[in-house]
Structure formats: structure tokens, C-alpha cells
Amino acid sequence: MNIIDRGSGTPVVLIPGAQGRWEWMYQAVDALAKRCRVITFSLADEPTSGASFDESAGIWSYVQQIDEVLERTGVRQATICGVSYGGLIAASFAARHPDKVSALVLVSAIPPSWRPDARQSFFLRAPVLFSPLFCIASVRMCREIFAARGTLSGAVFAVRQAGTVLANMFSPRLIARRARLVASHEVDRELAHVRCPVLVVTGDPGHDLVVPVELTRDYHRIWPHATRAVLSRTGHLGSITKADEFARLIASFADQADQRDGADQNANRTSTGRRASGGIGAG
Numbered sequence: 001m002n003i004i005d006r007g008s009g010t011p012v013v014l015i016p017g018a019q020g021r022w023e024w025m026y027q028a029v030d031a032l033a034k035r036c037r038v039i040t041f042s043l044a045d046e047p048t049s050g051a052s053f054d055e056s057a058g059i060w061s062y063v064q065q066i067d068e069v070l071e072r073t074g075v076r077q078a079t080i081c082g083v084s085y086g087g088l089i090a091a092s093f094a095a096r097h098p099d100k101v102s103a104l105v106l107v108s109a110i111p112p113s114w115r116p117d118a119r120q121s122f123f124l125r126a127p128v129l130f131s132p133l134f135c136i137a138s139v140r141m142c143r144e145i146f147a148a149r150g151t152l153s154g155a156v157f158a159v160r161q162a163g164t165v166l167a168n169m170f171s172p173r174l175i176a177r178r179a180r181l182v183a184s185h186e187v188d189r190e191l192a193h194v195r196c197p198v199l200v201v202t203g204d205p206g207h208d209l210v211v212p213v214e215l216t217r218d219y220h221r222i223w224p225h226a227t228r229a230v231l232s233r234t235g236h237l238g239s240i241t242k243a244d245e246f247a248r249l250i251a252s253f254a255d256q257a258d259q260r261d262g263a264d265q266n267a268n269r270t271s272t273g274r275r276a277s278g279g280i281g282a283g
Contacts, residue, residue, distance in 0.1 A: 002050040004040045007033035010258045011078040014040040015086030023168040027240040031247035059185045062089045079254035081105035095190035103197040103257030111218040127172035148241035198226035207235030
């Protein structure tokens with residue numbers, strides 16, 4: 001499996017969106033690697049991932065990939081951070097493997113209730129045929145980029161990102177299949193049992209043209225204890241257009257969760273030790 005493992009400190013697993021390629025998030029990876037240990041990969045059905053994918057398992061196959069990544073990197077517990085489509089994968093992993101999740105971060109994430117809107121459904125009818133139209137429609141994302149970075153810096157960023165996308169092309173067929181898998185993914189009941197710290201990150205309402213902010217905030221209904229955060233003047237691309245701000249937010253949340261978990265473990269060991277001493281004394 002092709003695993004990207006950079007930096008040191010608190011481990012954070014970063015899961016990409018429906019396009020499936022970790023390279024599209026390289027700015028976020030680089031920024032996180034300065035503050036923590038970031039582990040990422042392309043989704044299991046991407047040819048470059050080197051991972052196995054079972055289509056009959058649906059999204060659970062991506063969940064299994066995270067488990068294998070943790071095992072291969074020797075990480076017992078980590079903050080699991082999913083972006084967009086990756087957010088649903090991250091949440092599902094937390095539901096199935098609570099002992100391996102110190103904290104959960106969902107960034108502009110689709111909820112289990114997500115279904116394609118009219119525009120997305122149009123492309124899903126013939127993803128390969130309509131992929132040129134999809135690329136043309138993506139130009140509208142420049143509005144978000146300019147809002148986050150300004151006109152000149154935004155233009156430079158957009159050109160560089162376009163180069164990254166061209167060098168690491170997405171598969172329209174795979175994107176369509178991933179979108180269709182959501183409808184058959186039953187996880188709601190399992191999500192209700194997640195108790196770890198949760199951070200839900202969005203951009204400003206009106207800027208996210210891919211996953212409306214109100215959809216991502218549906219996770220607050222599932223987890224009232226979740227913390228909210230907004231990357232101002234961003235939309236769906238906040239993790240890369242404001243990578244440093246994004247990294248500070250996620251690394252801080254991960255460190256706090258890691259410290260809290262360590263304190264809880266020390267308290268449990270102390271309590272166990274006291275009970276053991278009491279038992280010996282009584283004997």
C-alpha cells in the first residue's frame with residue numbers, strides 16, 4: 001500500500017474526498033507535517049493506492065483501508081480527519097473502531113443522508129462522457145479561491161492546483177461509483193454510539209458550492225457534543241486554500257484529545273493500582 005507518512009508528534013490520519021487522490025491535498029499535508037505526524041493515502045480503489053478494494057463491501061472497504069494503514073504504520077490510536085466524502089469514511093471508521101480513534105475531525109463532510117443534487121445527478125448519468133463539462137463547471141470554484149486568497153494570489157494558486165489535478169487525474173467512473181455507494185451505506189445507528197471528541201469544520205455559508213454548510217452541520221444533530229469551527233472566507237477548499245490555518249486548527253484539536261486520552265489512561269492506571277494495593281493489604 002502506498003502510504004504517505006510525514007512529520008512527528010500526535011498522529012493524524014487525513015482521508016481525501018470523492019476524487020480519491022491524496023495529492024490534491026498536498027498543501028494540507030505539508031502544513032500538518034510541520035505540526036504533527038500526518039498519515040494519508042489515496043482511496044483503496046485508486047490504482048495508485050496499492051490497496052485492495054471490495055466493491056461488495058461498499059464504503060466499509062475504505063474503512064478497512066484505514067485500519068490497515070494504522071496497523072502498517074504502527075499507530076495504536078489517532079485523530080481521524082476526513083475531508084468531504086472522506087468525512088463519511090472517517091465517521092464510519094470511528095463507529096466501527098472507537099478504540100483506535102482519539103478524536104474525529106470532519107471537514108466540509110457529507111453526512112450519511114447525502115444524496116446527489118440535480119447537477120451532480122446529471123453528471124452521474126454518464127460520468128466519462130460528461131467529464132469535460134464537469135471540468136468546465138469546476139471553474140466556478142475560482143470564486144471561492146479568490147475569496148480566500150485574493151485575486152493575484154488566488155490566480156497563482158488556481159494555476160498550480162490545476163497542474164496538480166492534471167498530474168494526478170481523477171477517474172470519473174470511480175467518482176460516480178463512490179457517490180452511488182452512499183445510498184446503500186447504513187451507518188446511522190452506529191454513529192450514535194461515537195463518544196470521542198468531534199470537530200466539525202466548514203467554510204462560510206454560500207462559499208461551499210460542493211457540500212452546502214447546512215449538510216455538514218447535520219453531524220451536530222448526530223453528535224450534540226461536537227465542536228464547531230469555521231474557516232472564514234473559504235468554502236469547500238479551505239483545507240488547501242488556507243492550509244496553515246487549517247493545520248493549526250486540526251493539530252491543536254488532535255493534541256488536546258491526545259493529552260486528554262493520556263490523562264484518562266494515567267487516571268485509570270492509578271485507580272487500578274490503588275485497588276490492587278487495597279486488595280493486597282486486606283489479604
